[in-house]
Each structure stands twice: as structure tokens, then as C-alpha cells.
Amino acid sequence: MSEQSETFIAKSTIKAADIEHRRKINFNIGKYNAGVPKGKEQFADINLAKERAKNIKWQAIETLDQQLETFEINFTKRGGKVIWAENTQQAIEEILKICKAKNCKTLVKSKSMATEEIHLNHSLEEHGIESVETDLGEYIQQLDGEAPYHIVTPAMHKSKEDVAKLFNQKLGTPINYTPEQLTQVARTILREKYTAAEVGVTGANFIISDIGGVAVTENEGNARLSCAFPKTHIVIVGIEKMIASMTDLALFWPLLSTYGTGQKITVYNTILSGPKQSNETDGPEEMYVILLDNGRTTILSNPVQRQSLYCIRCGACLNVCPVYKNIGGHAYGTTYSGPIGSVITPNLQGMSDFKHLSYASSLCGACTEVCPMKIKLHELLLENRRESVEEGLAPFSEKMAWKLWKIASLKRGLMNMGNGELKNKVVNGLFKGWSKNRSSLDFSQKTFNELWKERNK
Numbered sequence: 419m420s421e422q423s424e425t426f427i428a429k430s431t432i433k434a435a436d437i438e439h440r441r442k443i444n445f446n447i448g449k450y451n452a453g454v455p456k457g458k459e460q461f462a463d464i465n466l467a468k469e470r471a472k473n474i475k476w477q478a479i480e481t482l483d484q485q486l487e488t489f490e491i492n493f494t495k496r497g498g499k500v501i502w503a504e505n506t507q508q509a510i511e512e513i514l515k516i517c518k519a520k521n522c523k524t525l526v527k528s529k530s531m532a533t534e535e536i537h538l539n540h541s542l543e544e545h546g547i548e549s550v551e552t553d554l555g556e557y558i559q560q561l562d563g564e565a566p567y568h569i570v571t572p573a574m575h576k577s578k579e580d581v582a583k584l585f586n587q588k589l590g591t592p593i594n595y596t597p598e599q600l601t602q603v604a605r606t607i608l609r610e611k612y613t614a615a616e617v618g619v620t621g622a623n624f625i626i627s628d629i630g631g632v633a634v635t636e637n638e639g640n641a642r643l644s645c646a647f648p649k650t651h652i653v654i655v656g657i658e659k660m661i662a663s664m665t666d667l668a669l670f671w672p673l674l675s676t677y678g679t680g681q682k683i684t685v686y687n688t689i690l691s692g693p694k695q696s697n698e699t700d701g702p703e704e705m706y707v708i709l710l711d712n713g714r715t716t717i718l719s720n721p722v723q724r725q726s727l728y729c730i731r732c733g734a735c736l737n738v739c740p741v742y743k744n745i746g747g748h749a750y751g752t753t754y755s756g757p758i759g760s761v762i763t764p765n766l767q768g769m770s771d772f773k774h775l776s777y778a779s780s781l782c783g784a785c786t787e788v789c790p791m792k793i794k795l796h797e798l799l800l801e802n803r804r805e806s807v808e809e810g811l812a813p814f815s816e817k818m819a820w821k822l823w824k825i826a827s828l829k830r831g832l833m834n835m836g837n838g839e840l841k842n843k844v845v846n847g848l849f850k851g852w853s854k855n856r857s858s859l860d861f862s863q864k865t866f867n868e869l870w871k872e873r874n875k
Contacts, residue, residue: 419813422751423774430745430778439575439746446574447737453680454734460672460682471669472792475728478627478660482718485627485660486709492630493707496692501708506536509710513538513619513652514545516706520650522547522616526608528634528641529553530621531569531731532654532710535753538619549619550611552640557604561588567747569754570678570733575746608640618648618702622655623730624670625707628663631691632707635674635684642688651693651702656710658718658727664689670730677732677790713766722801726761728791735785735795741778750775757785761798769806776802819848830867838863 433439461467478485490500503509517525525547527533539560542549551560555572559565562584566572573581578597585591585600595603620641624633632653634641645651661670667689675681694701717723736742736756747755752763752772760775776799785795806812826832836844841861846853853859864872 420771420774422771425751426749426774426778429749429751433746433749434744440744442575442577443743443746445577446571447743450680450737454676457672457676457680457682460676467669467673468790468792471673471790472728474661474666474669475730475791476725478662479658479718479724479727481662482657482660485662486657488627489625489630489660492628493692495630496695498630498692498705498707501706502711503708504711506712509536509654509708509712510538510541512706512708513654514541516650516652517542517545517547517617520616522650524548524550524611524615525617525619526550526552526611526615526644526648527556527618528620528636528644529556529566529572530619530654531566531753532621532656533619534566535656535712536654536710538654550608550615552608552611552644553636554601554604554638554640557608558584561585565748565753568733568736569731569756575748612643612647615644615648617650617652618644618646619652619654620644622653622659622707623674624661624667625655625659625709626661626664626667626689629689629691631664631689633667633671634688634690635671635686636688637679637681637685639686642686645690645702645705646700649703651690651705653690653705653707654710655707656712656714658714658729673790674730674732677734677788717762717765720765723761723765723798725793726758726765726795726798728793729758729762730791731758732790734788734790738784738788740780740782740784745778750778757795757799758793761795761802764802764806769802769809770811773802773806773811776800776806834865834868837861837865837868 458464493500501512503512525542527538527549529551533539539549551557553572556566558573558576558581559567568574581597581600582591582593582595585595585603586593589603589607591600591603620634622632623635625631626633632655636642661667671687672683675684690705693703693705714727717727733756735758736747739756742756750759752759752767752775754763757779760778763775764772779796779799781796781799783796786793786797789795838861842859845861846858
């Protein structure tokens with residue numbers, strides 16, 4: 419058992435028994451569940467829209483090498499600079515290099531799971547650069563010293579009372595402040611950070627090949643401010659975020675907002691296609707796009723797992739997953755949690771350390787049903803399990819258990835042997851993990867085969 423697996427079991431065991439945690443999550447997801455059906459009303463045929471989106475993404479991923487090159491050509495035409503990063507180390511080195519050249523002391527960052535993936539904040543702090551999260555949920559999490567809990571709603575596990583208490587401890591605000599008052603406090607602090615920052619960093623919801631553009635979706639306007647005030651703007655984005663044409667956004671933006679937050683469309687939708695031009699008054703003087711691989715080409719090379727790259731990070735699969743709703747986002751110990759995280763993390767960070775995530779599923783199929791990109795998530799979880807066994811990662815005890823089961827199942831006499839008490843003692847003794855949180859297995863005194871023979875002599 420890997421260290422990551424042991425940590426996962428320990429954290430999930432504690433969190434699954436936390437009734438207050440479950441209450442907060444069910445409350446917040448309940449509001450999401452109420453909003454999604456309203457968002458779906460804008461589609462005449464939601465299944466057709468999902469099928470079209472999947473096909474568009476299929477084409478983009480199948481021709482990803484060409485699309486990325488076309489994006490680079492079109493983006494650099496307008497003065498932008500593209501950096502290719504194979505892994506976390508290369509991405510960090512390039513960002514630090516840019517920050518050093520700009521004599522950066524303060525950096526503002528809009529929510530980006532790619533920057534969480536490479537642990538950018540930690541690296542910046544080590545080099546004396548203040549990195550400030552500007553998304554309200556991320557800002558709350560940063561104040562609390564926690565990683566994001568959810569890929570769309572970073573502070574989903576916190577109640578308004580939790581946030582008021584945190585602001586009181588960290589910022590000295592009155593303990594009885596309302597959410598509106600707390601938001602205004604954060605707004606005042608962050609406004610000063612925007613104007614002081616030398617560099618702004620954002621992620622991207624999509625990168626667009628035909629125009630060499632970056633599409634950013636948000637509800638707070640913090641991403642726009644993060645790339646408008648600082649003189650240097652850096653976009654860090656996974657290569658799988660590619661779509662071929664700007665016209666595709668007419669489908670992807672409403673799908674993302676509907677399944678992400680239950681909205682028909684988010685408040686701010688921005689397309690950035692380079693630094694400030696000579697005839698423009700706003701925008702950064704320099705703009706960089708870092709195209710991050712970090713294991714994505716490993717997934718791309720797998721014909722079965724490749725479809726997981728269609729993901730648009732809406733978070734819908736997390737919101738319906740019974741496992742996620744019980745153990746929470748932090749128990750996974752990874753950047754990407756929930757069903758999609760359980761699918762891609764073993765392929766991004768190593769099957770040996772993270773294969774356990776693919777077993778943290780009821781295989782109910784709710785994630786597959788809700789996915790706007792029609793990714794067969796529960797099937798990919800099974801595929802991960804199969805690959806882990808093929809790689810020889812199954813423990814000895816598991817191998818022996820299946821071997822004994824195979825021998826017994828192929829011999830009727832062995833299946834009929836020792837019914838009732840003997841089978842109960844053997845199975846419940848060997849599989850103690852099963853009965854730890856469940857009732858013990860109770861075998862019948864006679865098998866169906868024996869009963870059939872008695873009744874049909």
C-alpha cells in the first residue's frame with residue numbers, strides 16, 4: 419500500500435463520519451442541483467448538444483499536435499509568446515524566469531487548476547514573491563492555508579459562519595459580518611493588490627486554435643483584473659483545453675456554465691489573443707501562454723483513456739458522486755478530486771501511487787450520466803483497475819484470494835464444501851476490511867446446487 423493510499427484511507431475515514439461536513443456539502447450541492455435544470459432549459463435538445471460537444475472535442479484531441487502548432491502561429495502573430503512545458507519543473511522555471519526579468523515582488527493569480535497542479539504558489543513564496551489568489555473562494559482557502567476543495571467551488575465545504583470566523587482571525591473583521599460585508603472587505607484588499615502587482619497569472623477554460631486566443635470564463639471579474647492591471651500576463655493551461663474554432667464557444671460556454679454552476683451563461687466571458695496592441699489603451703504589455711503537458715501526452719497515447727482529455731472541468735461529476743459527497747475534496751490528496759480526478763490522476767502522477775483512487779467509486783455511473791462531454795467515467799475507472807493489475811500492482815493477498823476463488827468456482831464439490839459456519843469463518847476472517855464498516859458476510863447453510871438436488875432427486 420502506497421503512502422498516498424494510506425493517507426487517503428485515513429482522511430476519508432475521518433471525513434465520512436463528520437456529520438457537520440456532510441450537512442454543509444449537501445446544502446451547497448443542493449443549491450447547485452436546483453440551478454442546473456434551469457440552465458438546461460436553454461437547450462432544445464440537451465443530449466444532442468452534449469453529443470456535438472463531444473464530437474468537437476474528439477476532433478480537437480485527435481488532431482491536437484496540429485491544433486497546438488496553429489494556435490502558436492496565430493498567437494505569436496499578435497505579439498504573444500508561447501512556452502512549451504513538458505513537466506512541472508519546466509513550467510516553474512519559466513515562470514520564475516519571467517518574474518525575475520520583471521523584478522516581480524507581487525503576483526496576482528486568478529483561479530487556475532493548472533497552477534495548483536504545479537504548486538506555483540509554494541515555488542513563488544520560496545523565491546520571495548507574494549502570490550495572491552483573487553478568486554474569492556481561492557482567497558478564502560489561501561487565508562486558511564488549504565488547497566481548493568472543489569475544482570469549481572474552492573471553498574464549498576465552508577459555511578458563511580466558517581468564513582466570518584476565518585476573516586475575524588486573519589483580517590480582524592467583526593465576527594458577525596454578513597457574506598456581503600466579507601466580500602467587500604476582500605474586494606478592498608484585492609483592489610490594492612491588482613494595482614501593485616507586476617505580473618498577473620490566469621488559467622484558461624479553452625485555448626482556440628483558429629484565432630490564437632485564450633477563453634476565460636468567470637463570475638467575479640477577477641480574471642479580467644488580473645490580466646488588465648499588471649504589465650505582464652502569464653496564462654498557464656493544459657494542452658487538452660484546445661478547441662479548433664472560436665465558433666465552438668457558442669456551444670461550450672453555455673454547457674460549461676450550465677453544468678458548472680447552473681447558470682445559462684457566466685457573468686464574464688473573455689477572449690484574449692495577445693498583449694496590448696498599438697491602437698489599444700488597456701491590457702498587458704507582454705503576454706505569455708505556457709502550454710503544459712505534465713503527463714497529458716501519456717493519456718493521449720492511450721486509446722481508451724484518451725477520452726478523459728475531453729473534460730471541460732465543470733465539476734458536475736463531483737457534485738453527483740456519492741463518494742465525493744461523503745469524503746470531501748481534500749481526502750483525495752490530489753489537485754483533481756472526484757470521478758474525473760480518480761480517472762486522470764493515476765495516469766498523470768503514476769499508477770503505483772494513485773491506483774487506489776480508481777477503487778474509490780461505487781461504479782453507480784452517475785458521473786457518466788451527468789458529464790456534458792459524455793466521458794464514460796465509470797468505465798475508465800474500471801480500465802484503470804485493469805491496467806493496475808496488468809502492471810503487477812495488485813497486492814499478494816488479493817492475487818491469492820482471486821486464485822483460490824477461481825479454483826473453488828471451477829469445482830462444484832469445493833463450492834459445496836463447508837457451507838454456513840465454515841465459510842463464514844474463512845471469508846470474514848480473511849476479509850476483515852469488509853466487515854470493519856459493514857455487517858459480516860453470512861453464507862447460507864446449503865448452496866443452490868444442493869437445494870436443487872434435494873428437491874429434484
